[in-house]
Amino acid sequence: MxxxxxxxxxxxxxxxxxxxxxxxxxxxxxxxxxxxxxxxxxxxPSAPEKATGGDWSGKTELYVTALGDSLTKGTGDATGEGYVDRVVERLAKEMDKPVHLVNNLAINGLRADQMADRLEEKGFATAISKADIVLLTIGGNDLFQVAQDGGSLAEGGDLSPELLLERLPGLRPRLETVMSKIRELNPTARIAYVGLYNAFYDLPQMLGASDVVAQWNDYAFALAKADGNATVVPTYDLFEFDLKKYLSSDHFHPNEFGYSRIADRIVQALQ
Structure with a gap:
């Protein structure tokens, strides 16, 4: 109990x-x-990575500004379209919305250091600030300068892979300056940089130039990745695999078929 x-x-x-x-x-x-x-x-929580693609779903129309050298000018294309007009037309078709070219500000023979100066001009700044997409080619004239005494492009002039490699470290900062200034002028536009190719791949003494071009393009890729809203459109393989089919008679610029293929790749990169 x-x-x-x-x-x-x-x-x-x-x-x-x-x-x-x-x-x-x-x-x-x-x-x-x-x-x-x-x-x-x-x-x-970790911050999400910056988007590498433009989200234009809320836009009823898009605006494109083109910058660069003779490639953006369309030199070598007998039709006069180049890659810029083709990109605008095909992008509008693929995205099913109007795509307008604000301006094509390309200048034949332009180098990256010269472009950096041009970006200080009001006309360039205004066109870039209005763009949803900035198309860009630059660097070919910096890297593949021919002798001032009129060296022939078809013969390679005084160029050699060793000379290109020697020039490369001093030329890279020019591209970085251009990319930075474009981004300052437009914080949100998608930048599509068209990579370089070796136009002299069929010349035995210039085969090694492809390695230098690859290093330049790798640097461009690094800049695009750091930017977060830029892309590098590769072209080197097009020309190395079928140089005669895609180069114009001047042996440096693309022909209409080359520009058409470049345009296709840009549109794919922008979608």
């Missing part, structure tokens, strides 16, 4: 103590989650 008298109170107090201990532990767990102390705070 005496045994049963103490049994139930003992069990009751034991149960109550266990319940209090459980509630205390639960409370401390909630405290760490709701009011974390310095040093034990839960880490913030």
């Amino acid at each position: 005496r045994r049963s008298k103490w049994l139930w109170p003992t069990l009751g107090w034991t149960t109550l103590v266990c319940l209090l201990l459980m509630l205390t532990g639960f409370g401390w767990a909630l405290k760490d989650s709701w009011l974390p102390e310095s040093g034990i705070a839960l880490p913030e």
Whole structure:
């Protein structure tokens, strides 16, 4: 009788103590989650990577500004279209919305250092600021300069892979400056940079130039990745695999077929 008298109170107090201990532990767990102390705070979620594609779903029309050298000018294309007009037309068809060319500001023979200066001009700045897409070719004239005494492009002039490699480190900052200035003028536009190719691939003494071109393009890829809303459109393989089919008679610029293939790749990159 005496045994049963103490049994139930003992069990009751034991149960109550266990319940209090459980509630205390639960409370401390909630405290760490709701009011974390310095040093034990839960880490913030990682920021998402910057988008590498333009989200134009909310836009009823798009605007394109083209910058660059003779490739953006369309030199070598007997039809006069070049790649820019083809991109505008095909992009409008693929995206099923109007695509307008704000301006084609390409200049034959333009180098990257000269473009950097041009970007300070009001006309360039205005056209870039209005664009959803900036098409860009630059660097070919920096890298493949021929001798001032009129060296022949078809013969390679005074060019050699060794000379190109020697020039490369001093030329890279020019491209970075151009990309940075474009981004300053337009923080949101998608930049599509058309990579370089070796127009002299069929000349035995210039086969090694492809390695230098690849290094230039790799640097452009790094700049595009750092930017987060830019892309490099590769072209080197088109010309190395079928140089005669895609080069014009001047042995440097694309012909209409070459420009058409470049346009296809740009449109694919922008979708």
